[in-house]
Amino acid sequence: MSEPIWYRSLYWRIAFGFVAMLAALLLAQGFVLLWLTDRIVGPSSRTPQQLVGLVAGDLSTAFAENPNLALEEHVREKFGSIYQPVLVVMRDGRVASNRMSALSPDFIRAMRGRRRLGNPRDGERPFGDRPPGPPPPEGHPPPDGGGPGGPGGPRDGGPGGRWQAETASIMVNDAEIGTVYVPVRPPPPFVAIRELGPQLTWAGLALLTMGAASASLLIFRPAHRRLRTLEQAARALGEGRTDVRAIEGGGDEVSSLAHAFNRMAEDLSTRAAALSASDRARRQLLADVSHELMTPLAAIRGYTETLAMPELSLDASTQQRYLGIIGDETQKLEALIGDLLDLARLEGGGGTLKIEEVPVKELFRRISDRHGPALRDRRITLDVVVQPPGLTIDVDGQRLEQALQNLAANALRHTPEGGRVTLEAEAALEGTRIRVRDTGPGIPAEHLPHLFERFYKADASRSAATMSGSGLGLSIVQAIVERHGGTVTVSNAPEGGAVFEIKLPRPDPT
Secondary structure, three states, X not given: OOOOOHHHOHXXXXXXXXXXXXXXXXXXXXXXXXXXXXXXXXXXXXXXXXXXXXXXXXXXXXXXXXOOOOHHHHHHHHHXXXXXXXXXXXXXXXXXXXXXXXXXXXXXXXXXXXXHHOOOOOOOOOOOOOOOOOOOOOOOOOOOOOEOOEOOOOOOOOOOOOOOEEEEEEEEOOEEEEEEEEEOOOXXXXXXXXXXXXXXXHHHHHHHHHHHHHHHHXXXXXXXXXXXXXXXXXXXXXXXXXXXXOOXXXXXXXXXXXXXXXXXXXXXXXXXXXXXXXXXXXXXXXXXXXXXXXXXXHHHHHHHHHHHOOOOOOOHHHHHHHHHHHHHHHHHHHHHHHHHHHHHHHHOOOOOOOOEEEEHHHHHHHHHHHOXXXXXXXXXXXXXXXXXXXXXEEEOHHHHHHHHHHHHHHHHHOOOOOOEEEEEEEEEOOEEEEEEEEOXXXXXXXXXXXXXXXXXXXXXXXXXXXXXXXXXXXXXXXXXXXXXXXXXXXXXXXXXXXXXXXXXEOOOOO
16 A cells, blocks of 8 residues: 555544544533533522521521531531622621632621621511511612611612622521621622632643543554554664564555555565675676686696696607697687676676577578588587578577577587487567477486576586586576577477577567
8 A cells, every 4th residue: 555545644633633632622621611500500599688598597597506606617518519608797706608718808898897887777687577667669779778688788878888798687596696698799700710710720631631642542642653663663674674564554644654664675675685696696606707717727827837847858749739738728718708708798788789680591500500510520410490481580690699509509519429409490479489409318407497507517417528618608698588688498308308498579560
């Protein structure tokens, strides 16, 4: 897989994950707000008049049962869950509230001042008693500025009257021992912030932490894990290990990068193997060339030193024989060096092939003329078969003739006296096939895969009388054929003997 799947793309995954996380955070925040709203509104779903009556009645009962009641603890315990603040001012000066921080200091001072001034209307009636006298005219406030719940109500014009509060007296045995005040107006915004700020802050931090952790685990962790694997594979590749591969699963950009990395690693592995094989071939070539050159050089040096020794008196025939050996070894050395240079040029792409239309019969005729004396001396028959008879091929005639001459010479070396060598050529759908057959002993199967290697010789398993050759002839044949875009193979014929087959492709019409 080279291209990431769009819906598995890391960018889309991040986008979808961000939207999902944002929706989850908003939903969680909504639940938190509903929970806080329930805490605020639920227990406090009473009007100030109802709340002030509830607190005053509860404290009246509590003080009647226990005159030494711990006021602050009782108020916080009974009404601490109510968001709306309540202020209790006792005659003995004690002050208590369920939420003291939600009350303005000015409001507390005003209510305590009203208590000290001894408002004559405070304490004249217990909670729930109506003031005597007819009700005020419709649309007019009570003349004393009182309101529901007793004097000093929401529109109390007495001291501190600008602080609107519902009031109720705490009565024990028909005696007022204190007053309960509930502000009519809601607490200022800073009070709500001060009260709810810590809870909202901690809830927000918790939601943010959970959202970030979820995003890390669900969005970034899989990609991070595969990136770490890719990093480790890259480090291993840098250390020379070409067998490492990265995980390609996922369908996103990371998997695309892993796919590209694996392809690069495979290319490097192939190139490393080829380089190693080339290095081994180079070392083997140096060893083979050294060995092949050393043999004739040693013979030349030995016979030359023998002829130069003054203490030896050699007759003329012996000297001529030694000089003949030196000449033969020199020719072998020259041929070996020529073959090496020729093979190097062919395999290195040096030289340009001169492609022309060549009649196959003309090629075979030149081969027959070249090896005519050897054929006659050893009474070997050379058969030529060309189908169709006028078959022509587009090749470099000189180079292809060199390859066929090498194959024919190889066949003659391994064909016993009175044997037969056959040169065949036929047109085929894929191109032209040329075969060189002999009636020799054939080639053992274990040698067949190595015959085209440099300096490889299988002579010991074939004709014992033909231990000559540089070992480069078949390598040169393969190089020439491959330069023409063809292939050369070798096999054993069912009736005996070896068969070398050259397949040349049809020329490109363009």
